[in-house]
Amino acid sequence: MKTLHKYLPLVVLLMIGLLANCHKDDDVASSAVRPADAVKLSFAASSKHTHLTRSNPVDAQKETAFNVGDGVSVSVPGQNPVTYVLGNDGYWTENPTTDYLLWKSNTQTFSAYYPVTDGTSMTHFTLPTDQTTEAKIALADYMTAQKDIDRPADNNTAISLELQRRTARVIVEIKKFNNQYTDEQKYISSLEIWSGADVYDNGLIWSSVPPKTLIAPYVQGKVDGKMTEGTTFTALVFPTEAKPENNFIFVSDYENNVLVITGIPAMEAGKSYKYSLIIGKNKIEIGSVTVEDWDGNTTEIEGKANPTVSSVTINAPTFIKVGSTGWLNATVAPDDAIDKTVTWTSSDPDVLTIINATTGEYEAKAVGSATITATSGTVSATCDVSVVAVTLATAFENGAVVTIGCTSNSGPSNEVFKNENGTFTQQNTNWNNSALHTELSTIGGGNSLVFSITDGINLYTTIIFNSYDNTYSISGQEGYTTVSDLSISINGDDITSQLTKTN
Numbered sequence: 001m002k003t004l005h006k007y008l009p010l011v012v013l014l015m016i017g018l019l020a021n022c023h024k025d026d027d028v029a030s031s032a033v034r035p036a037d038a039v040k041l042s043f044a045a046s047s048k049h050t051h052l053t054r055s056n057p058v059d060a061q062k063e064t065a066f067n068v069g070d071g072v073s074v075s076v077p078g079q080n081p082v083t084y085v086l087g088n089d090g091y092w093t094e095n096p097t098t099d100y101l102l103w104k105s106n107t108q109t110f111s112a113y114y115p116v117t118d119g120t121s122m123t124h125f126t127l128p129t130d131q132t133t134e135a136k137i138a139l140a141d142y143m144t145a146q147k148d149i150d151r152p153a154d155n156n157t158a159i160s161l162e163l164q165r166r167t168a169r170v171i172v173e174i175k176k177f178n179n180q181y182t183d184e185q186k187y188i189s190s191l192e193i194w195s196g197a198d199v200y201d202n203g204l205i206w207s208s209v210p211p212k213t214l215i216a217p218y219v220q221g222k223v224d225g226k227m228t229e230g231t232t233f234t235a236l237v238f239p240t241e242a243k244p245e246n247n248f249i250f251v252s253d254y255e256n257n258v259l260v261i262t263g264i265p266a267m268e269a270g271k272s273y274k275y276s277l278i279i280g281k282n283k284i285e286i287g288s289v290t291v292e293d294w295d296g297n298t299t300e301i302e303g304k305a306n307p308t309v310s311s312v313t314i315n316a317p318t319f320i321k322v323g324s325t326g327w328l329n330a331t332v333a334p335d336d337a338i339d340k341t342v343t344w345t346s347s348d349p350d351v352l353t354i355i356n357a358t359t360g361e362y363e364a365k366a367v368g369s370a371t372i373t374a375t376s377g378t379v380s381a382t383c384d385v386s387v388v389a390v391t392l393a394t395a396f397e398n399g400a401v402v403t404i405g406c407t408s409n410s411g412p413s414n415e416v417f418k419n420e421n422g423t424f425t426q427q428n429t430n431w432n433n434s435a436l437h438t439e440l441s442t443i444g445g446g447n448s449l450v451f452s453i454t455d456g457i458n459l460y461t462t463i464i465f466n467s468y469d470n471t472y473s474i475s476g477q478e479g480y481t482t483v484s485d486l487s488i489s490i491n492g493d494d495i496t497s498q499l500t501k502t503n
Contacts, residue, residue: 038100071086071095075110075122113142122144125142125166127142127199137218143163145164165270168239168269174230174279177229179358186229192215193249196239219231247264248264259283261284310334315329316383317385320364326362327359330381342358343358343376344357347371347372367387369385370385370387390491390495392488402417403416405488409482415429448464450462458477462474465488469500472486
């Protein structure tokens with residue numbers, strides 16, 4: 001992925017001074033309680049964004065606003081930290097109201113962190129694993145700030161701190177279910193997200209032992225109470241370098257079969273990562289990945305983590321024996337395409353029937369020809385297939401009898417070979433030249449038959465029959481390579497008309 005912006009800043013404006021009130025008596029009472037050098041803070045809108053962003057993933061409005069009751073802890077050296085809480089009136093006030101931060105020098109270092117929870121500080125935070133509600137996921141939105149600020153001449157002059165997010169947001173969406181599922185089965189029972197680490201400590205992000213980073217996310221978009229297509233799952237995680245060996249997403253389907261996406265990707269704090277999932281019965285795949293600034297104002301599409309299909313190549317036999325069944329195969333490129341599901345069709349189901357359009361299972365019904373089409377995404381490929389009574393590949397079946405007839409420079413021959421467990425033994429020979437003999441063998445792991453004519457010293461003629469596509473080639477010593485009247489039969493079935501010479 002491209003390097004995106006650094007941490008998304010959240011701006012906290014620290015405002016000094018007393019609020020103007022209608023009654024002079026109120027001013028006197030307030031002044032008597034509040035020290036003149038007290039620092040009054042107000043968390044307000046920044047100059048860049050409409051609202052201070054917050055990890056409340058319900059809708060755009062709530063996502064960009066603090067909630068009443070939220071607290072931020074602020075401190076300066078030599079003074080106790082003070083928590084400022086957002087009230088119903090929209091103002092941030094000290095809690096308790098008897099605690100204050102004071103100006104004790106012309107320049108002070110202000111430090112702040114959010115949220116204010118047990119065990120959380122400017123230097124330490126443990127990522128909550130239960131993020132199933134708005135309130136709980138908000139408490140996972142760890143932010144800190146530290147800045148030297150000069151005391152203003154006028155206490156009513158605002159000073160500001162910039163908070164930086166220490167977490168990244170992961171949104172997982174169920175994009176679709178593959179067609180192995182019926183409509184009634186297209187839902188999941190649970191989804192969990194792993195964070196690459198669970199502890200922030202003195203600027204370092206690391207995992208505790210044992211790690212406790214499996215997060216129960218916030219769920220939105222259920223349909224009739226079910227987590228199905230369009231449902232999203234949101235979790236806040238600590239950004240780490242890529243961890244290709246670590247589990248990233250756990251999904252349990254309607255039967256509670258657990259499917260796993262392995263490989264936690266590299267992430268940056270302050271970024272939001274949206275992953276679209278394609279769910280199959282045996283695996284799940286990540287579709288597109290969208291990366292954006294958390295505030296939503298500046299969106300940058302990083303591009304497809306898994307691009308679209310660019311090509312489909314069919315790997316199918318040219319000749320298929322009538323009555324046989326099998327599976328068609330295709331290669332889809334690139335390897336990391338969004339959805340490599342292939343759909344198969346046949347131009348003539350009476351000749352070649354596609355039993356399962358997804359797996360490519362077929363049945364050869366009758367002698368003839370058909371065009372098969374493999375489609376993945378918007379890309380298709382075609383291949384012509386002949387359904388024949390017998391194929392050369394039959395010769396590799398146990399007990400098959402191969403008869404080869406031809407005329408060479410040494411005269412006509414009709415050689416018979418029997419296959420026993422992949423080894424051909426000659427049954428008879430009738431070469432006119434008694435000095436010559438023939439043999440039949442296999443090469444390429446049984447992919448081709450090799451018919452040789454030799455006198456024991458010189459290899460005069462070689463005919464190689466390719467069992468995959470019923471082609472053959474002839475080679476040999478000069479003066480002995482002329483072969484005519486070639487014929488070949490398997491178990492008495494003549495397949496000569498199905499052979500094509502390639503040289």
